[in-house]
Amino acid sequence: MKRKVIIVGAGVSGINAAVHLAKAGIEVQLFEAKKNIGGRFFSFTDPTTGNIIDNGQHIFIGAYNNFFDLLRNLNTFNFVKAQSNFEINYFDDKGSAKLATNLSSGKLPLALALLTFRKLDFKSKVSIIKMILKIHKIHIPAEISCQDFLFQNGQTNLAIKYFWEPLILATLNQSVEKSPASLFVEVIKIMFKSVHNAKIYFSTVPLIRLLEPVDDFLKTYNSDIYTNTEIVKLDVSKKIITNCIDKMGDIFSADAFILALPFDRLAKIFNNSGINDDFKSFFNFSPIISFYFWSKSKIDCSEINAMIGTKSHWLFNLSEISNAVNPKYYLYTITISNALEMNNMSHSEISQMIIDELTYLGLISKSTDIIHSRLIFDKKATVSIDINNFDKRLPIETAYDNLFICGDWVNTSLPATLESAALSGRLAAEKVINYFKSS
Ligand SMILES: Cc1cc2nc3c(=O)[nH]c(=O)nc-3n(C[C@H](O)[C@H](O)[C@H](O)COP(=O)(O)OP(=O)(O)OC[C@H]3O[C@@H](n4cnc5c(N)ncnc54)[C@H](O)[C@@H]3O)c2cc1C
Incomplete structure (x- = not known):
């Protein structure tokens, strides 16, 4: 009997679940609230320069087996490049030194x-x-x-x-x-x-291009993605989910459901559906700041640079890493992880702080070298896992036989990364297949 699965959320976890199920011959409907797929792994055009930039620098390591398998399935692994030699340049107030081999x-x-x-x-x-x-x-x-x-x-x-x-x-x-x-x-x-x-990998193209082929991929397996479709509620009957309902009131039915969502969005749907959402009280988000800047002058640095003793953590040389940078400029991005303490600062205060730190470390000589910049403050970049909640991450199975969850924050025993997202998506797909075999 032909089975159908609804997946809610077209980030890396939901997309990987969809790819695995479609390859197993199961029809998938993948619903995404936004107009674009990718979730926290996306790209957009900077209107001033016309450059496509990402929502933040993403790096991968050789151990990302599940994420790389997803890219191989989508035929985009060739857009990813490994650092030829392991090299990180460290900058502090005394100058720079390379950790390289x-x-x-x-x-x-x-x-x-x-x-x-x-x-x-x-x-x-x-x-x-x-x-x-x-x-x-x-x-x-x-x-x-x-x-x-x-x-x-x-x-x-x-x-x-x-x-x-x-x-x-x-x-x-x-x-x-x-x-x-x-x-x-x-x-x-x-x-x-x-x-x-341990090898470090980058995307040489805007991130979204790594996932884009999923639309065609799913179509060849009689499956589809529906964007601009926000699911708000599940219909529950005993221990089974029968339907899900979107914001417009449309009802969709399937034999099994996967919710591939961040914890707060999952809790919202659970709450609307009368399902226990207590887990949400254990979790918070950890922000990431990304500061893209276009410079007239070339900075003497490696592809990846650690900044020590400053609030800015990493400097990535996108002119070296990416093939998509307009050669008229040099493009760099700064990453500040765990940026909670900057929550109350304005964008211009944060931008100025970063520029001051770049000057302090001698990476730029004067702020006028920067032609244009763009700051992205993602306050919900990842779940904040700490010593008090690391054992509270939810499993993929739920109290409902045909309902499964995935996402970078579920209990994969990995940090909330692309690999955790991809792994959780594969595991959720496998659980669905086992459920179909046993029911
Ligand atoms: C700035 C930044 C830098 C990062 N750097 C790295 C890095 O270097 N390496 C790394 O491994 N990871 C990195 N990450 C983490 C990585 O991006 C995430 O782990 C991964 O993208 C999470 O995927 P996901 O599928 O779990 O969730 P998401 O990407 O959040 O996907 C969930 C999807 O569900 C959709 N959705 C939500 N609610 C609904 C609804 N009701 N109905 C339908 N759809 C809905 C959302 O729109 C979204 O598309 C970074 C993240 C950020 C923000």
Whole structure:
């Protein structure tokens, strides 16, 4: 019997669930509230320069198996490029130094990179290498923060400031003091398992182009995407969902449902449908600020640059990374993770702060070099996972036999990233297939 599944939310998690189900021969209807797909992974045209920019710099690592499989399914993996050599340039008030190695040579590339890294003393380098080597054997007591964990495992202040903190901010979008050590250790285990896993990848095209082919892909499998369709409620009968209803009052029925939504949007639909939404009280959002700036002058920096001792965390050189930049300018973007403390600052205050920091670190000589800039403050960039709520992430199954959830924030044991989103989408699709087999 032909089965139909409704998926609500066309971000990476919902799209991956749709792709897996369609490939399994199951008809999918994918509903998206906005006029565009992609969710928090999207691009738009900057009206002043005509450049297509993203909602924030996204980087991937070699361990993103599920996300990369999605791109392979959509034939867009060739738009993603790996850094040829592992290289991060660190800028502080004393100048710059590279953490770099040729990944194709040497048995212990990270150790080699660390040994030649000028920002760390010998003791700090050894402490990092030792911890990575014994990471599989370290016991983590429940509810311990990364800060306590790192000190307990002999990490120096310097090692934390230059090595661990930038990594924690980038992967967990959370402070060292609040990040749960168990989640971070998972990341380290995965990242440093192999050279392949630790490789850094970028999109060479606007992000949305990586997902765009999904429309045609689904059509070839007798499935479809419906944009501008906001689902507001589910009809519940005993332990089964029978229909979902959109904002216009239209009713859609299916044999199973996947809600691929951030926690607040899921809670809203649950609340409207008389389903318990208590989980929402455990979670908050962690903001990310992205500051794109077009410059007349070239900045002497690498593709990826860590900024140390400033509120700005990362500087990405988009003129090097992307093929989509207008060659008339140099385009860069700054990322500030876990930007909660800037919630009450205006856009112009934040922009000025970033420009001052770029000048302070000697990255730009004068603010007039900047022809144009654009600040994006995403207050709901990711869920904020900390030591108090890391075990409250919801599972993919719900109390309803034919209702499943996915999204970067559900319990995948990974931080709320693209890989967590893609993995949760695949797992939700597999649960639906198993449900159909058993019912
Ligand atoms: C600035 C920024 C930088 C980031 N950098 C990185 C990075 O470098 N690496 C990394 O791995 N991750 C990064 N992330 C995180 C990554 O973007 C997310 O983990 C991922 O996109 C989440 O996908 P999702 O499908 O779980 O959720 P979403 O993308 O939020 O998708 C949910 C979708 O559901 C739709 N929706 C909501 N309500 C309804 C409704 N009622 N009916 C129908 N549709 C609805 C929404 O419009 C949306 O399209 C970053 C995020 C941001 C914001």
